[in-house]
Amino acid sequence: MSVLAHDPVLHSASLPGVSGPVLVACDGAPVSSEALFNAGRLAQRAFGGPLQVLGICEPTPGVAAGMDVLPVPADLDEARRTSMVEDVRRTISISAAGDPTWPVDVQLGSPSRLLAAAAMHRHASVIVMGIGRHNPLDRLFGTETTLATLRESRVPVLAVGPDFPMQPIHAVVGLDFSTASVEAARLAARLVAPNGQLTLVHVRPRFEHPSVDWQAWDADYGRSLPPSFEQVRARLDPPDGVIVETVTVRGDPAASLLSFAQQAQCDLIAVGTQRHSFLERLVVGSVATRVLRTARCGVLAVPSA
Incomplete structure (x- = not known):
């Protein structure tokens, strides 16, 4: 799906005198959400601009059937995308650091590429995301989402873990x-x-x-x-x-x-x-x-x- 889809706030950062948005990457999992949203608020205070939440739902891979690959029904991935939107909104609403008024957008595709592309298109000041997994296989194949995003991104990336403070001392x-x-x-x-x-x-x-x-x-x-x-x-x-x-x-x-x-x-x-x-x-x-x-x-x- 194009990075432009499901994106009602893409051009807000292009207006004269408006600072680029702080883009918070969230998949809807409540783990570490407090630190993630606090880091988003910190970046917003430091750099200005609105805070926007973006989730990336990876498409379901096709199923191998002999020499052929059976395509996944399009409505299945759309249902998963819609479900992630609900999960992200729910996580924001139950988080002490969250704000239900934050705009939420979930897209289908490669997380690192879409995050980097969305940040560049929105003229984001920073991407805020979790520190990422530390699985040896992820390292070998370069699939750690945070690292992959860092390699793709043209804007700064602030990666935080669950113990990240509200403001660094x-x-x-x-x-x-x-x-x-x-x-x-x-x-x-x-x-x-x-x-x-x-x-x-x-x-x-x-x-x-x-x-x-x-x-x-x-x-x-x-x-x-x-x-x-x-x-x-x-x-x-x-x-x-x-x-x-x-x-x-x-x-x-x-x-x-x-x-x-x-x-x-x-x-x-x-x-x-x-x-x-x-x-x-x-x-x-x-x-x-x-x-x-x-x-x-x-x-x-x-x-x-």
Whole structure:
């Protein structure tokens, strides 16, 4: 089904002066709904724009019959879609963080593709969704919905688990000074609670060599960091009282960032994402992928332009 179907609010974000909507992905299951809806409200306060709820109902696969595949009756999937609409509305109505006036839309198709396409078409400011499953087979085939959405999306994704707080007290940003990581820092600063803490963490290369050339390059690299940090700090607009700190560590980017975040007991990790080929993702994976799969807190992933 087209992403344009069943979508009465698609163009609300296109009006002049109206901020892009916060798109909350919900399948109607009550599990973690409080954290999900609270995260949606948090994003709405931080970024502005209306909150919209979108559910994706995957089509029923055809049944193999010998050499043929029997098609699924069209009314079956439509009935499942209608049922999900009711489930989502019910979950919203019974959730303390829900609001029955939120517009609800459920579409048939691939969750990651439709979520990413809807977010882009609506000019959404962020997609809010559950942190996703952590099944080894999901990882192997890339079918974890949250990760798949992150790879497809052109807008930020805020992924939260059931323990995500109403507002993060401490957010850690993986900062490599790319445009995406700087934007991740800027958005994370708006999510942190007043009087909270934002820590910008830069991971320096772990490769070391005794040559004079390496030592000279490494020294120059170190001297470039303070002014680079200050340039980023100047672009942030955190709530009053938020403490912004900078930290530099050495090692593997994802492992070092996760280790620091765990020790700091932060509520949110923010990272910029870079686009990789399928083979690169399969063999080494991106920092954002490893963080999303391993983090014990919420993750804000901001794609490169």
